[in-house]
Amino acid sequence: MDNDTTIKTENLSKAYRSFWGRKKILALDKLNIDIKKGEIFGLLGPNGSGKTTTLKLLLGLIFPTEGRALVLGKTTNDVDVKNRIGFLPEESCFYRFLNADEILDFYGQLFKISRKERKARIDRLIEQVGLGLARKRPLRQYSKGMLRRIGIAQALINDPDLIILDEPTSGLDPIGTRETKDIILALKERRKTVLLCSHLLSDVQDICDRVAILDKGKLQISGTIDELLSSKDVVEVLIRNLSDEAISEVETFIKERHGEVISVKNSSDTLEGLFLKIYAANINNSKTDV
Amino acid sequence: MQQILIIAKQTFKEAVRNKILFVFIILGLITICCSVFMPVVGDGREKIRIVESMCFRSITFFGTLAAILLSASSIPTDIENRVLCTITTKPVQRTNIVFGKIIGFIYIIGVLLIIMGGAGYALIKFTASKQSAQGNSKLLAREKFDPYTSQVTGESVRKIGNVSWVEGGGKGTSVWKFKGLHSKDRKDGLEIEIDFLVESKKRSTRKIPINIKAVNPYTAKVLTESIEVSRNKPGLLKLGSEFLEGGEELTIVVSPENPGDFIGISSNSIRVFFGNKSFEYNFLKGLTIISSQFLLMVIIAVLGSTFLSLPVNILFCLFIFFCGNITDFMRDLSTVINVFETHEHGHGISTVLKKTNVFVVFLDYVIRKPLFLLSYILPDLKNFSVGKYFVDGINIPYKTVFMSFGYAVLYAVFCLPISFVVFRRREIA
Numbered sequence: 045m046d047n048d049t050t051i052k053t054e055n056l057s058k059a060y061r062s063f064w065g066r067k068k069i070l071a072l073d074k075l076n077i078d079i080k081k082g083e084i085f086g087l088l089g090p091n092g093s094g095k096t097t098t099l100k101l102l103l104g105l106i107f108p109t110e111g112r113a114l115v116l117g118k119t120t121n122d123v124d125v126k127n128r129i130g131f132l133p134e135e136s137c138f139y140r141f142l143n144a145d146e147i148l149d150f151y152g153q154l155f156k157i158s159r160k161e162r163k164a165r166i167d168r169l170i171e172q173v174g175l176g177l178a179r180k181r182p183l184r185q186y187s188k189g190m191l192r193r194i195g196i197a198q199a200l201i202n203d204p205d206l207i208i209l210d211e212p213t214s215g216l217d218p219i220g221t222r223e224t225k226d227i228i229l230a231l232k233e234r235r236k237t238v239l240l241c242s243h244l245l246s247d248v249q250d251i252c253d254r255v256a257i258l259d260k261g262k263l264q265i266s267g268t269i270d271e272l273l274s275s276k277d278v279v280e281v282l283i284r285n286l287s288d289e290a291i292s293e294v295e296t297f298i299k300e301r302h303g304e305v306i307s308v309k310n311s312s313d314t315l316e317g318l319f320l321k322i323y324a325a326n327i328n329n330s331k332t333d334v
Numbered sequence: 335m336q337q338i339l340i341i342a343k344q345t346f347k348e349a350v351r352n353k354i355l356f357v358f359i360i361l362g363l364i365t366i367c368c369s370v371f372m373p374v375v376g377d378g379r380e381k382i383r384i385v386e387s388m389c390f391r392s393i394t395f396f397g398t399l400a401a402i403l404l405s406a407s408s409i410p411t412d413i414e415n416r417v418l419c420t421i422t423t424k425p426v427q428r429t430n431i432v433f434g435k436i437i438g439f440i441y442i443i444g445v446l447l448i449i450m451g452g453a454g455y456a457l458i459k460f461t462a463s464k465q466s467a468q469g470n471s472k473l474l475a476r477e478k479f480d481p482y483t484s485q486v487t488g489e490s491v492r493k494i495g496n497v498s499w500v501e502g503g504g505k506g507t508s509v510w511k512f513k514g515l516h517s518k519d520r521k522d523g524l525e526i527e528i529d530f531l532v533e534s535k536k537r538s539t540r541k542i543p544i545n546i547k548a549v550n551p552y553t554a555k556v557l558t559e560s561i562e563v564s565r566n567k568p569g570l571l572k573l574g575s576e577f578l579e580g581g582e583e584l585t586i587v588v589s590p591e592n593p594g595d596f597i598g599i600s601s602n603s604i605r606v607f608f609g610n611k612s613f614e615y616n617f618l619k620g621l622t623i624i625s626s627q628f629l630l631m632v633i634i635a636v637l638g639s640t641f642l643s644l645p646v647n648i649l650f651c652l653f654i655f656f657c658g659n660i661t662d663f664m665r666d667l668s669t670v671i672n673v674f675e676t677h678e679h680g681h682g683i684s685t686v687l688k689k690t691n692v693f694v695v696f697l698d699y700v701i702r703k704p705l706f707l708l709s710y711i712l713p714d715l716k717n718f719s720v721g722k723y724f725v726d727g728i729n730i731p732y733k734t735v736f737m738s739f740g741y742a743v744l745y746a747v748f749c750l751p752i753s754f755v756v757f758r759r760r761e762i763a
Contacts, residue, residue, distance in 0.1 A: 103423045106761040126425040137416035139344065141351035153340045154424040198420070 050206050050237040051079040051102060055111035058097050058261075071097040073261040074111065079254075081205075082235040084228060086242065086252035094261040095241040096134060099210055102239075103131055116206060127155060130204035134211050134241075136195035140184035144175050144194050147183060148201055155202040162201075169197040174223065188215035196224060207231060209240040213247050225251050249273075282311060337426050338434040345438025349404055355442055362396035362450045366457060379727075382473065385461045386724040389454035394624055394721070397446055401628045402651040405439045405635035409757075410644040418762050429754045436636055436750075443628045451621045458617075474727025475616035476525070476607040481510040486599060488589075495669065497531060497598040502542070502590025508597075510586045510604050515578055523575045525607040526586065528561070529568035531598025540564050542595040546571055546588050552581035560591060575608075611729040619730040620720040626742040627718035631655065633742075634713070637749045640757040657708065658715035668706040717741050 058072040072094040079085045087095045100106045102113050104120035118125040138147050145166060152162040170179050173193035183191065192215050199207055212228070213221040228238055228251050242248050248255060249269060256266035265272065286294075295305050349355045369388030374381045409432075412418040421431065462473045486498045488506025493499075500506035515524070532542055541564045548557045548571070555577060563569040578584065586604060590597050634654055638647040657664065717738050723730050 100763065105419060105422060106763055107759075123425050123427055126423060129423065131420070131423040133416060133419050135416060137420060139348060139417060141348065150340065150344060151420075151424060154337060154421070154426055156336065 048081050049078055049114075050081050051077065051085075051113070051115055051239065053077050053098075053102075053111065053113045056098070056101060056108055056113050057110035058094075058101060058106065059109045071261050072101070072258075075258075075261075075263055077256055077263070077266065079237060079239060081237055082232065083253040084232050084238040084240070084251055086240055086248040086255040087258065088242070088245065088248060088255055089258035089264075092260075093258040095258055096210060097261075098258070099131075099208055099239070099241060102208065103129070127202060128205040130199035130202060130207040132192075132195045132199040132207075132209045132212055134214070136188075136191035138183055138191075138194070138198070141182055143182050144170055144179040144197070147194060148198055151198045152201050157202065165201055165203070169200055172200075172227065173197045174220075189217055189220050192216050192224075193220065196227065200227075204236070206237045206239070209238065211242055212240055213242065213244055221247065278306070337430045338437060341421075341426075341431055341434025342437035342441060345408060345435050346441040348408075349438075349442045354404060355400070355446065358396050358400040359446055359449050362392050362446070363453050365392040365396070366450065366454050370457065370461065379465075379474075381465055382458065382462050383725050383727075385458050387721050389458060390620060390624070390721045390724055393447065393450045393454060393621075394627070394718075396450070397443060397624060397628050398631055398655060400446055401439065401443055401631040402635050402655065403648065404442060405435070405632045406639055406647040406651050407644055408435055408439075409636070409639040410642070410647060413762055414644070422762055428758045428760075432636060432640065432750075432753050432757050436632060439632045439636070440629065443625065443632065447621055447625055447628070451617075455614075455617055473613040475611040475613045475729040476727050477609045477611055478728045478731075479512050479515055479606040479608060480602075481512050481604065481606075483511045484599075484601070484604075485509045495666065497600050499533070499596050499598050500589065501593065502544075502595040502597075503593025504589075505593065507587055507589040508599050510588070512584045512586070512606050513582060515582045515584055515606065515608050523608075524573040524577065524584070526571040526573065527568050527605045527607065528563060528571065528588065528603065529605075530563055530588075530603050531600075532563060532565045533596040533598065535594035542597070543591040544569070544588060544597060545591055546586065548573060548577070549585040549587070550577060550580065551583050551585055553579060555579075563597070607728070616723070616729055619732070619735050620724065622735050623718050623720050623730070623738045626739045627715060630713055630715075630718075630742040630745050633746045633749045633753075637753045637756075640753045640760060654712060655715070658713045661709045661712060661714045662716065664705050664709035668702045668709065713741070713745055 053075050056072060056075040057070070059070045060068050062068045071092075075094070075098060077085075087098060089095050097106070101108055102115055102120060104122075104126075113120050116125050116128055139150070142150065148166045148169065149162060152165065157165065170176055173196055175190060175193055175197070178186065178190060183194065186194065192212070196209075196212065199209065207228075209228070213224050216224060225247065228240070231238055232251075232253075240248070240252070252269060254266065254268050255272065257264045291308060295308065298305055366389050369385045369392075372384055372388070374384060409418070412421075418431070422428065458473065466472055486500055486506065486508045488500060488504075491498055491500055491506050498508070500508055526546070526548070528544075528546065530544070532540070534542055541562045543560055543562050546559050546561065546569075548559075549555070557573065557577065559571055561569045561571065584606065586606075588597070588599075588604070631651065631654075635647065635651045638650045642650055720730065722728075
């Protein structure tokens with residue numbers, strides 16, 4: 045394993061067994077992936093495809109039946125390597141009787157971070173995930189989105205080199221989703237490696253450098269977004285302020301060159317984009333009112 | 335170590351904030367306080383006895399229940415709620431998680447013990463002061479002496495189980511020898527308590543007369559008394575402390591007066607009390623022994639929680655708690671089955687069993703042997719029973735305190751490594 049590789053799996057397999065030891069289901073079948081330092085890697089697949097099983101194997105929560113995984117150059121049973129890993133589980137499960145400050149302090153203490161440093165990090169992370177006003181409320185009063193936010197904060201408390209996120213944007217509103225994506229991109233800028241699982245393909249497409257698609261425990265395909273999605277024989281041109289006549293002329297020009305125009309239509313925004321524009325406009329208005 | 339304490343603190347905080355701890359404390363306090371209102375037949379000492387007994391039984395019951403329910407549920411609940419899923423991804427050894435949980439439960443049980451013990455002590459003192467104001471009684475912590483040798487002689491002696499039977503009319507006697515009868519507090523003198531099983535050929539007789547001879551081997555001073563004993567009421571003989579002049583030894587000879595009367599003698603049939611110790615120290619010793627039982631139950635519950643689900647683990651712990659209190663009975667039962675099987679006494683059932691070998695094999699392999707084995711593997715919780723000391727007003731010897739604590743530690747030494755190994759290999763999915 046070279047220095048540039050953060051995660052490497054070799055024939056990683058996991059079979060769940062019944063009470064009597066019989067093989068019940070093969071959750072992961074000979075997975076081989078290689079994740080480089082500083083990249084955002086997306087793990088995609090339908091329910092039961094083996095995404096979460098892969099993450100649990102990488103974190104040493106469960107043990108492989110075959111093959112092995114190296115994380116930051118160490119096996120998954122190595123406790124020291126966990127000092128450099130941050131993990132956001134699929135469901136944000138914490139002690140619900142604690143508040144945001146207390147839960148981050150608890151996890152910070154497990155990393156043996158000094159009191160002063162812990163306090164500084166907690167303040168910064170709570171602001172970063174937008175929980176400043178709710179930091180003293182017990183987690184049992186939090187909404188699902190707020191729990192996701194505190195989950196992201198706890199995953200970053202140790203300033204990890206590898207961040208493993210299971211469905212990071214699940215339950216978040218579009219603003220929260222955007223903020224989370226921004227956090228992930230900021231981590232990439234700091235040469236941190238991010239491995240994320242998501243059902244939300246648009247999120248993955250927005251931020252991931254490379255993706256792997258799993259189905260029934262098997263790796264179906266992997267590569268960069270461009271490699272997987274680009275069609276070499278189809279070109280997309282986005283033009284602003286062009287009259288209908290000019291458009292007809294462009295079409296004619298293309299046909300003369302033996303090209304085929306597949307569709308000509310007005311460009312449309314995504315719903316997420318529209319939502320964010322309205323939100324930004326409201327913030328500006330309220331500032332003007334003040 | 336730092337991580338262990340962090341997890342311990344968290345475990346304690348969880349019990350406090352979820353208010354589970356207070357539920358047990360409040361229920362325990364209510365039970366303790368109820369003892370004051372219980373009707374009493376007898377003197378002031380009887381009232382104190384009831385309060386002491388209720389106090390220790392409540393602490394033991396609610397403390398054990400708290401120890402079982404909290405420690406049996408913590409790890410399975412954390413796994414089910416996936417809290418452990420997050421914690422185990424942090425740089426924490428799994429052994430530290432188990433250790434931290436155990437220390438946390440010890441904190442919890444400690445708080446419960448302090449609050450309930452404090453309330454119990456206050457109530458006992460209050461009851462005692464009320465009774466002594468009426469000139470009735472005081473708090474007792476009498477020093478008990480066990481015989482260094484006891485002997486049963488005579489033609490009529492027959493041993494069944496742990497009990498030796500002696501017939502009266504000069505056909506048998508039992509001799510008990512005591513030494514080291516020393517006490518700073520000599521004003522109350524010696525008390526000899528005699529508690530025999532009683533049988534008589536005369537079916538209507540419940541009480542039988544027995545002869546007791548107390549001998550000072552140094553001065554050859556002899557005191558002979560005849561008292562009546564019955565199965566439910568122990569006989570009592572009082573001697574002045576001057577009887578022991580010249581030495582600290584005493585010999586007691588007991589035999590039934592009449593032929594056809596039998597006394598059943600076991601190792602603790604005769605007890606000698608001499609001098610009174612501090613009740614406060616005795617109370618603390620009692621609490622120490624109870625806390626050893628709590629520690630033992632915590633260790634067992636945590637062991638179960640590393641591989642069993644929550645309901646199964648609670649059943650497992652309750653089973654151990656129940657069987658741990660009847661290990662003597664289990665041992666006796668396995669002996670009784672053995673007696674039937676080997677036809678020692680020509681009992682009616684054995685004749686039947688002789689003809690049905692399958693049933694004998696079933697009894698032997700499915701019931702008797704497992705029962706016998708279990709009675710030795712399971713912790714004997716009678717070692718932690720302190721109620722009897724307070725009900726009888728007996729000082730708890732330091733040896734008993736150390737033995738019971740050592741017994742709990744021994745189980746911990748055996749169970750903890752198993753817990754660590756099992757939990758390290760457990761998948762937290």
